Amino acid sequence: xxxxxxxxxxxxxxxxxxxxxxxxxxxxxxxxxxxxxxxxxxxxxxxxxxxxxxxxxxxxxxxxxxxxxxxxxxxxxxxxxxxxxxxxxxxxxxxxxxxxxxxxxxxxxxxxxxxxxxxxxxxxxxxxxxxxxxxxxxxxxxxxxxxxxxxxxxxxxxxxxxxxxxxxxxxxxxxxxxxxxxxxxxxxxxxxxxxxxxxxxxxxxxxxxxxxxxxxxxxxxxxxxxxxxxxxxxxxxxxxxxxxxxxxxxxxxxxxxxxxxxxxxxxxxxxxxxxxxxxxxxxxxxxxxxxxxxxxxxxxxxxxxxxxxxxxxxxxxxxxxxxxxxxxxxxxxxxxxxxxxxxxxxxxxxxxxxxxxxxxxxxxxxxxxxxxxxxxxxxxxxxxxxxxxxxxxxxxxxxxxxxxxxxxxxxxxxxxxxxxxxxxxxxxxxxxxxxxxxxxxxxxxxxxxxxx
Numbered sequence: 259x260x261x262x263x264x265x266x267x268x269x270x271x272x273x274x275x276x277x278x279x280x281x282x283x284x285x286x287x288x289x290x291x292x293x294x295x296x297x298x299x300x301x302x303x304x305x306x307x308x309x310x311x312x313x314x315x316x317x318x319x320x321x322x323x324x325x326x327x328x329x330x331x332x333x334x335x336x337x338x339x340x341x342x343x344x345x346x347x348x349x350x351x352x353x354x355x356x357x358x359x360x361x362x363x364x365x366x367x368x369x370x371x372x373x374x375x376x377x378x379x380x381x382x383x384x385x386x387x388x389x390x391x392x393x394x395x396x397x398x399x400x401x402x403x404x405x406x407x408x409x410x411x412x413x414x415x416x417x418x419x420x421x422x423x424x425x426x427x428x429x430x431x432x433x434x435x436x437x438x439x440x441x442x443x444x445x446x447x448x449x450x451x452x453x454x455x456x457x458x459x460x461x462x463x464x465x466x467x468x469x470x471x472x473x474x475x476x477x478x479x480x481x482x483x484x485x486x487x488x489x490x491x492x493x494x495x496x497x498x499x500x501x502x503x504x505x506x507x508x509x510x511x512x513x514x515x516x517x518x519x520x521x522x523x524x525x526x527x528x529x530x531x532x533x534x535x536x537x538x539x540x541x542x543x544x545x546x547x548x549x550x551x552x553x554x555x556x557x558x559x560x561x562x563x564x565x566x567x568x569x570x571x572x573x574x575x576x577x578x579x580x581x582x583x584x585x586x587x588x589x590x591x592x593x594x595x596x597x598x599x600x601x602x603x604x605x606x607x608x609x610x611x612x613x614x615x616x617x618x619x620x621x622x623x624x625x626x627x628x629x630x631x632x633x634x635x636x637x638x639x640x641x642x643x644x645x646x647x648x649x650x651x652x653x654x655x656x657x658x659x660x661x662x663x664x665x666x667x668x669x670x671x672x673x674x675x676x677x678x679x680x681x682x683x684x685x686x687x688x689x690x691x692x693x694x695x696x697x698x699x700x701x702x703x704x705x706x707x708x709x710x
Contacts, residue, residue, distance in 0.1 A: 272307035273307075276311065294347035298350065301334070302353060305495075331441055338367050350367070359463060373566075413442050420450060424450045428452045433478045434457075435467055435493055436466045443596050475503065479503060491599040502602055504613040513621075515584055519576065534554070534577060546621075547621030578593070627681075627689060629677070
């Protein structure tokens with residue numbers, strides 16, 4: 259059986275890769291793997307399919323003999339935090355993060371609030387395979403109540419990270435992208451007396467991530483232009499990542515957050531070995547500037563689980579991705595967009611500096627272009643021969659073009675795409691090479707498929 263797990267749990271289009279039946283079996287299999295009888299914590303983002311999948315997973319858990327508690331619509335980081343604090347046996351977040359509304363996903367956390375490891379994935383996979391023959395999926399709805407007290411506990415944990423600092427006098431715009439951040443982002447910033455304006459703040463599962471949020475920054479830029487503010491923050495669908503923007507519309511991505519925050523921690527002498535963890539997508543300008551001030555940047559494969567593994571192995575205190583998924587020691591290395599936005603605002607207030615001026619003190623990025631090649635198939639589920647030929651072709655592009663720039667090509671772990679990153683000091687070279695590589699690679703992939 260082909261593995262249902264990708265780089266970040268189970269992900270796919272609702273009623274295609276992610277079905278009611280699969281969700282039921284995931285809940286059932288997870289319940290069977292747990293020795294601890296404490297309830298399993300469930301949460302979801304605003305997608306329409308989330309309610310259906312929640313029903314399926316809950317029924318699967320009950321069928322396994324275990325219990326659950328429903329947190330309802332919530333940011334993903336609320337799940338791992340509450341698992342650890344309230345001693346849940348496990349947790350599931352139903353979300354496809356930054357993906358479009360037609361997608362959904364199942365992220366599973368262990369009793370420590372960490373994403374389950376490969377061994378646990380294999381156990382669940384095996385039980386699902388066995389359940390395909392041995393269990394019938396019930397479709398009769400069960401009553402699912404939402405625990406409102408738990409989200410308040412999570413919000414209080416965010417408030418504590420501000421260490422008594424308030425944000426009075428600061429104008430801040432938030433783009434909650436019709437997703438999980440709609441539940442609490444505005445209230446938390448208002449608690450700290452910030453003057454807050456929020457856009458795309460309805461819990462609308464049909465609009466989640468559609469031309470808004472951390473992957474579509476135009477609405478935030480427009481809002482900052484029309485209603486001048488000190489800064490803005492744009493979250494993704496499940497609020498585990500954030501991209502910032504200063505008063506002039508300059509972008510504060512994950513690379514800049516790591517550089518600026520890392521520099522503060524370096525000056526406080528609490529950054530282990532002056533080390534930051536990031537991925538192959540991190541800008542070369544970031545790496546060179548970080549090295550120049552005495553820092554070390556360790557790169558991993560793309561995906562927060564790879565960043566998390568490296569943080570553990572190297573005893574680091576800060577890491578993350580250019581996409582705005584930042585892992586900090588503050589909250590046990592769980593990516594939390596609202597937490598990171600609060601920390602950025604807090605630093606600006608404490609330093610008595612605008613985000614625009616702070617961002618000016620960051621590195622100068624190398625020109626970088628990321629292009630997606632759309633595939634008519636999931637590259638992680640094709641036969642091994644085809645996958646080998648495509649991987650071999652990608653390797654050839656890496657070796658052929660990387661002598662005078664940085665090339666990084668990878669299949670997406672969550673969508674049927676191949677992502678092509680080209681980076682160099684010269685913008686014209688980046689654009690030219692990106693167009694050339696994307697065009698040729700697209701043709702090569704089509705030729706491989708036609709030959710087989």
